[in-house]
Amino acid sequence: MGTYVYFFxxxxxxxxxxxxxxFSQVKGAVxxxxxxxxxxxxxxxxxxxxxxxxxxxxxxxxxxxxxQENKIQSHSRGEYNVYSTFQSHEPEFDYxxxxxxxxxxxxxRWLPQKNAAQxxxxxxxxxxxxxKISERDKRPEGYxxxxxxxxxxxxxxxxxxxxxxxxxxxxxxxxxxxxxxANAHTYHINSISINSDYETYLSADDLRINLWHLEIxxxxxxxxxxxxxxxxxxxxxxxxxxxxxxxxxTFVYSSSKGTIRLCDMRASALCDRHSKLFEEPxxxxxxxxxxxxxxxxxxxxxxxxxxxxxxxxxLSVKIWDLNxxxxxxxxxxxxxxxxxxxxxxxxxxxxxxxxxxxxxxSDSVVxxxxxxxxxxxxxxxxxxxxxxxxxxxxxxxxTVLKPRKVCASxxxxxxxxxxxxxxxxxxxxxxAWHPKENIIAVATxxxxxxxxxxxx
Amino acid sequence: xxADVPEAASAEEQKExxxxxxxxxxxxxxxxxxxxxxxxxxxxxxxxxxxxxxxxQKYFDSGDYNMAKAKMKNKQLPTAAPDKTxxxxxxxxxxxxxxxxxxxxxASKLAG
Numbered sequence: 001m002g003t004y005v006y007f008f009x010x011x012x013x014x015x016x017x018x019x020x021x022x023f024s025q026v027k028g029a030v031x032x033x034x035x036x037x038x039x040x041x042x043x044x045x046x047x048x049x050x051x052x053x054x055x056x057x058x059x060x061x062x063x064x065x066x067x068q069e070n071k072i073q074s075h076s077r078g079e080y081n082v083y084s085t086f087q088s089h090e091p092e093f094d095y096x097x098x099x100x101x102x103x104x105x106x107x108x109r110w111l112p113q114k115n116a117a118q119x120x121x122x123x124x125x126x127x128x129x130x131x132k133i134s135e136r137d138k139r140p141e142g143y144x145x146x147x148x149x150x151x152x153x154x155x156x157x158x159x160x161x162x163x164x165x166x167x168x169x170x171x172x173x174x175x176x177x178x179x180x181x182a183n184a185h186t187y188h189i190n191s192i193s194i195n196s197d198y199e200t201y202l203s204a205d206d207l208r209i210n211l212w213h214l215e216i217x218x219x220x221x222x223x224x225x226x227x228x229x230x231x232x233x234x235x236x237x238x239x240x241x242x243x244x245x246x247x248x249x250t251f252v253y254s255s256s257k258g259t260i261r262l263c264d265m266r267a268s269a270l271c272d273r274h275s276k277l278f279e280e281p282x283x284x285x286x287x288x289x290x291x292x293x294x295x296x297x298x299x300x301x302x303x304x305x306x307x308x309x310x311x312x313x314x315l316s317v318k319i320w321d322l323n324x325x326x327x328x329x330x331x332x333x334x335x336x337x338x339x340x341x342x343x344x345x346x347x348x349x350x351x352x353x354x355x356x357x358x359x360x361x362s363d364s365v366v367x368x369x370x371x372x373x374x375x376x377x378x379x380x381x382x383x384x385x386x387x388x389x390x391x392x393x394x395x396x397x398x399t400v401l402k403p404r405k406v407c408a409s410x411x412x413x414x415x416x417x418x419x420x421x422x423x424x425x426x427x428x429x430x431x432a433w434h435p436k437e438n439i440i441a442v443a444t445x446x447x448x449x450x451x452x453x454x455x456x
Numbered sequence: 457x458x459a460d461v462p463e464a465a466s467a468e469e470q471k472e473x474x475x476x477x478x479x480x481x482x483x484x485x486x487x488x489x490x491x492x493x494x495x496x497x498x499x500x501x502x503x504x505x506x507x508x509x510x511x512x513q514k515y516f517d518s519g520d521y522n523m524a525k526a527k528m529k530n531k532q533l534p535t536a537a538p539d540k541t542x543x544x545x546x547x548x549x550x551x552x553x554x555x556x557x558x559x560x561x562x563a564s565k566l567a568g
Contacts, residue, residue: 028568029565037562037564038564054564054566056564058562060563062566085563085564187509206508207509234505237505256505288479288481288484288485289488289489290481290484290485291481339484340480342480342488343487343488347491448566
């Protein structure tokens with residue numbers, strides 16, 4: 001059950017060859033005054049990498065399409081241009097609790113393409129929607145009873161008959177909501193994940209995970225419920241969940257206490273008892289007020305191979321081998337210098353920022369965001385890491401990005417930036433890596449950057 | 457006064473100083489506790505989590521508001537504390553408290 005996809009790494013992707021990243025494009029407004037609605041809340045490539053979707057706080061989805069590669073211009077891969085944009089979710093009210101439901105898009109997940117149309121799931125805090133995006137490039141002309149502008153002809157004036165034909169027209173891309181999956185979550189949805197059977201998907205909120213069938217909107221199965229009988233006893237919440245890429249019976253969910261539970265749906269209908277519990281032992285003498293907060297996992301992602309999973313907590317990225325529960329196999333420090341700033345990061349709430357992480361197509365490099373519009377990549381094979389910046393200052397296409405360095409303490413070298421100069425309002429929470437090529441999408445607060453590796 | 461007390465205190469102080477030197481995290485914790493001495497022991501405890509679960513703008517409920525007005529009569533309606541951090545059961549939002557909420561009718565600037 002489920003398909004096995006084999007990825008052929010392109011030249012330069014991991015395996016020791018250091019990639020040189022170049023600026024390709026930037027989307028969004030230039031001005032510093034950011035409207036709340038324009039804050040990007042999710043970024044996702046589709047399975048072929050041809051389409052790139054973004055969701056924002058205003059409930060809107062924008063889809064970019066990669067233009068076909070021009071064989072003559074071999075110096076760069078195709079650019080991403082706007083393909084479709086639509087309002088996915090609107091603000092709503094829960095009248096019973098007098099609470100407003102935000103229209104912010106928390107996650108977008110693409111379905112694999114089955115026919116000419118594209119499908120994606122988008123979700124806000126409470127409602128998941130299945131959107132169909134289809135192209136129309138021809139229209140019927142030559143009706144007998146209608147004029148071209150749609151007005152009806154007087155039938156008595158019709159003297160001959162003709163067969164209407166399809167004629168080409170300017171491409172129109174239409175988005176329509178095909179399914180609305182509502183009223184299944186009391187708490188706020190943080191994740192959606194499509195099963196490898198391509199028929200079902202899960203949605204997770206702070207305390208529960210539900211299983212849906214893509215065709216059925218009026219019911220879903222609860223598969224995980226960690227709500228305690230007495231809410232006073234609540235000690236942890238679900239922070240992220242994902243289906244295994246190949247095993248349709250397996251999924252994982254992460255918690256605010258830094259644990260990951262792997263569940264097997266064959267074991268029982270309600271997967272409250274995990275099959276595996278992944279947790280790194282902590283030295284109790286190192287425990288501080290901040291320990292639990294910074295151990296909270298903000299994202300969990302399976303590798304494409306399905307052998308590993310990656311978790312992101314506040315300061316690090318960890319790679320886990322599914323066969324080993326007691327500790328991660330690799331740990332990468334994203335911004336360790338922040339450990340001595342935790343007090344102020346707690347006061348300004350930055351300590352609760354939820355960073356995401358992603359794998360490259362061959363699972364050899366992982367990427368995650370940081371502050372000051374910096375983002376980090378870790379090569380698992382060479383063990384080298386790099387810090388880059390998403391900034392309009394490096395605007396020229398094919399300009400290789402200069403690595404950045406943060407000076408934690410002591411004398412600041414030239415071109416280094418000191419920890420105290422970092423802009424904590426410029427956070428990169430969402431990044432995405434093309435499934436096959438070295439093309440990455442990096443979201444700053446309200447801009448989307450696209451970087452590519454240097455070709456030739 | 458027992459002679460043991462000053463010794464015990466200095467041993468504890470010494471451990472605290474060691475902690476600060478070896479662990480930046482503990483130093484930060486000390487800083488935080490100095491600024492907010494009433495901060496609870498368990499940050500991951502239920503108060504913190506319950507606040508997280510309750511995220512969402514509390515909106516004006518005219519029923520609640522008018523009931524409260526009727527009950528209170530001459531007294532002041534309970535209003536939010538200036539810092540408005542806690543969603544308490546007593547606070548009834550007044551129309552003046554609430555920011556304007558409009559759905560976005562404008563296209564995303566990413567598509568511009």
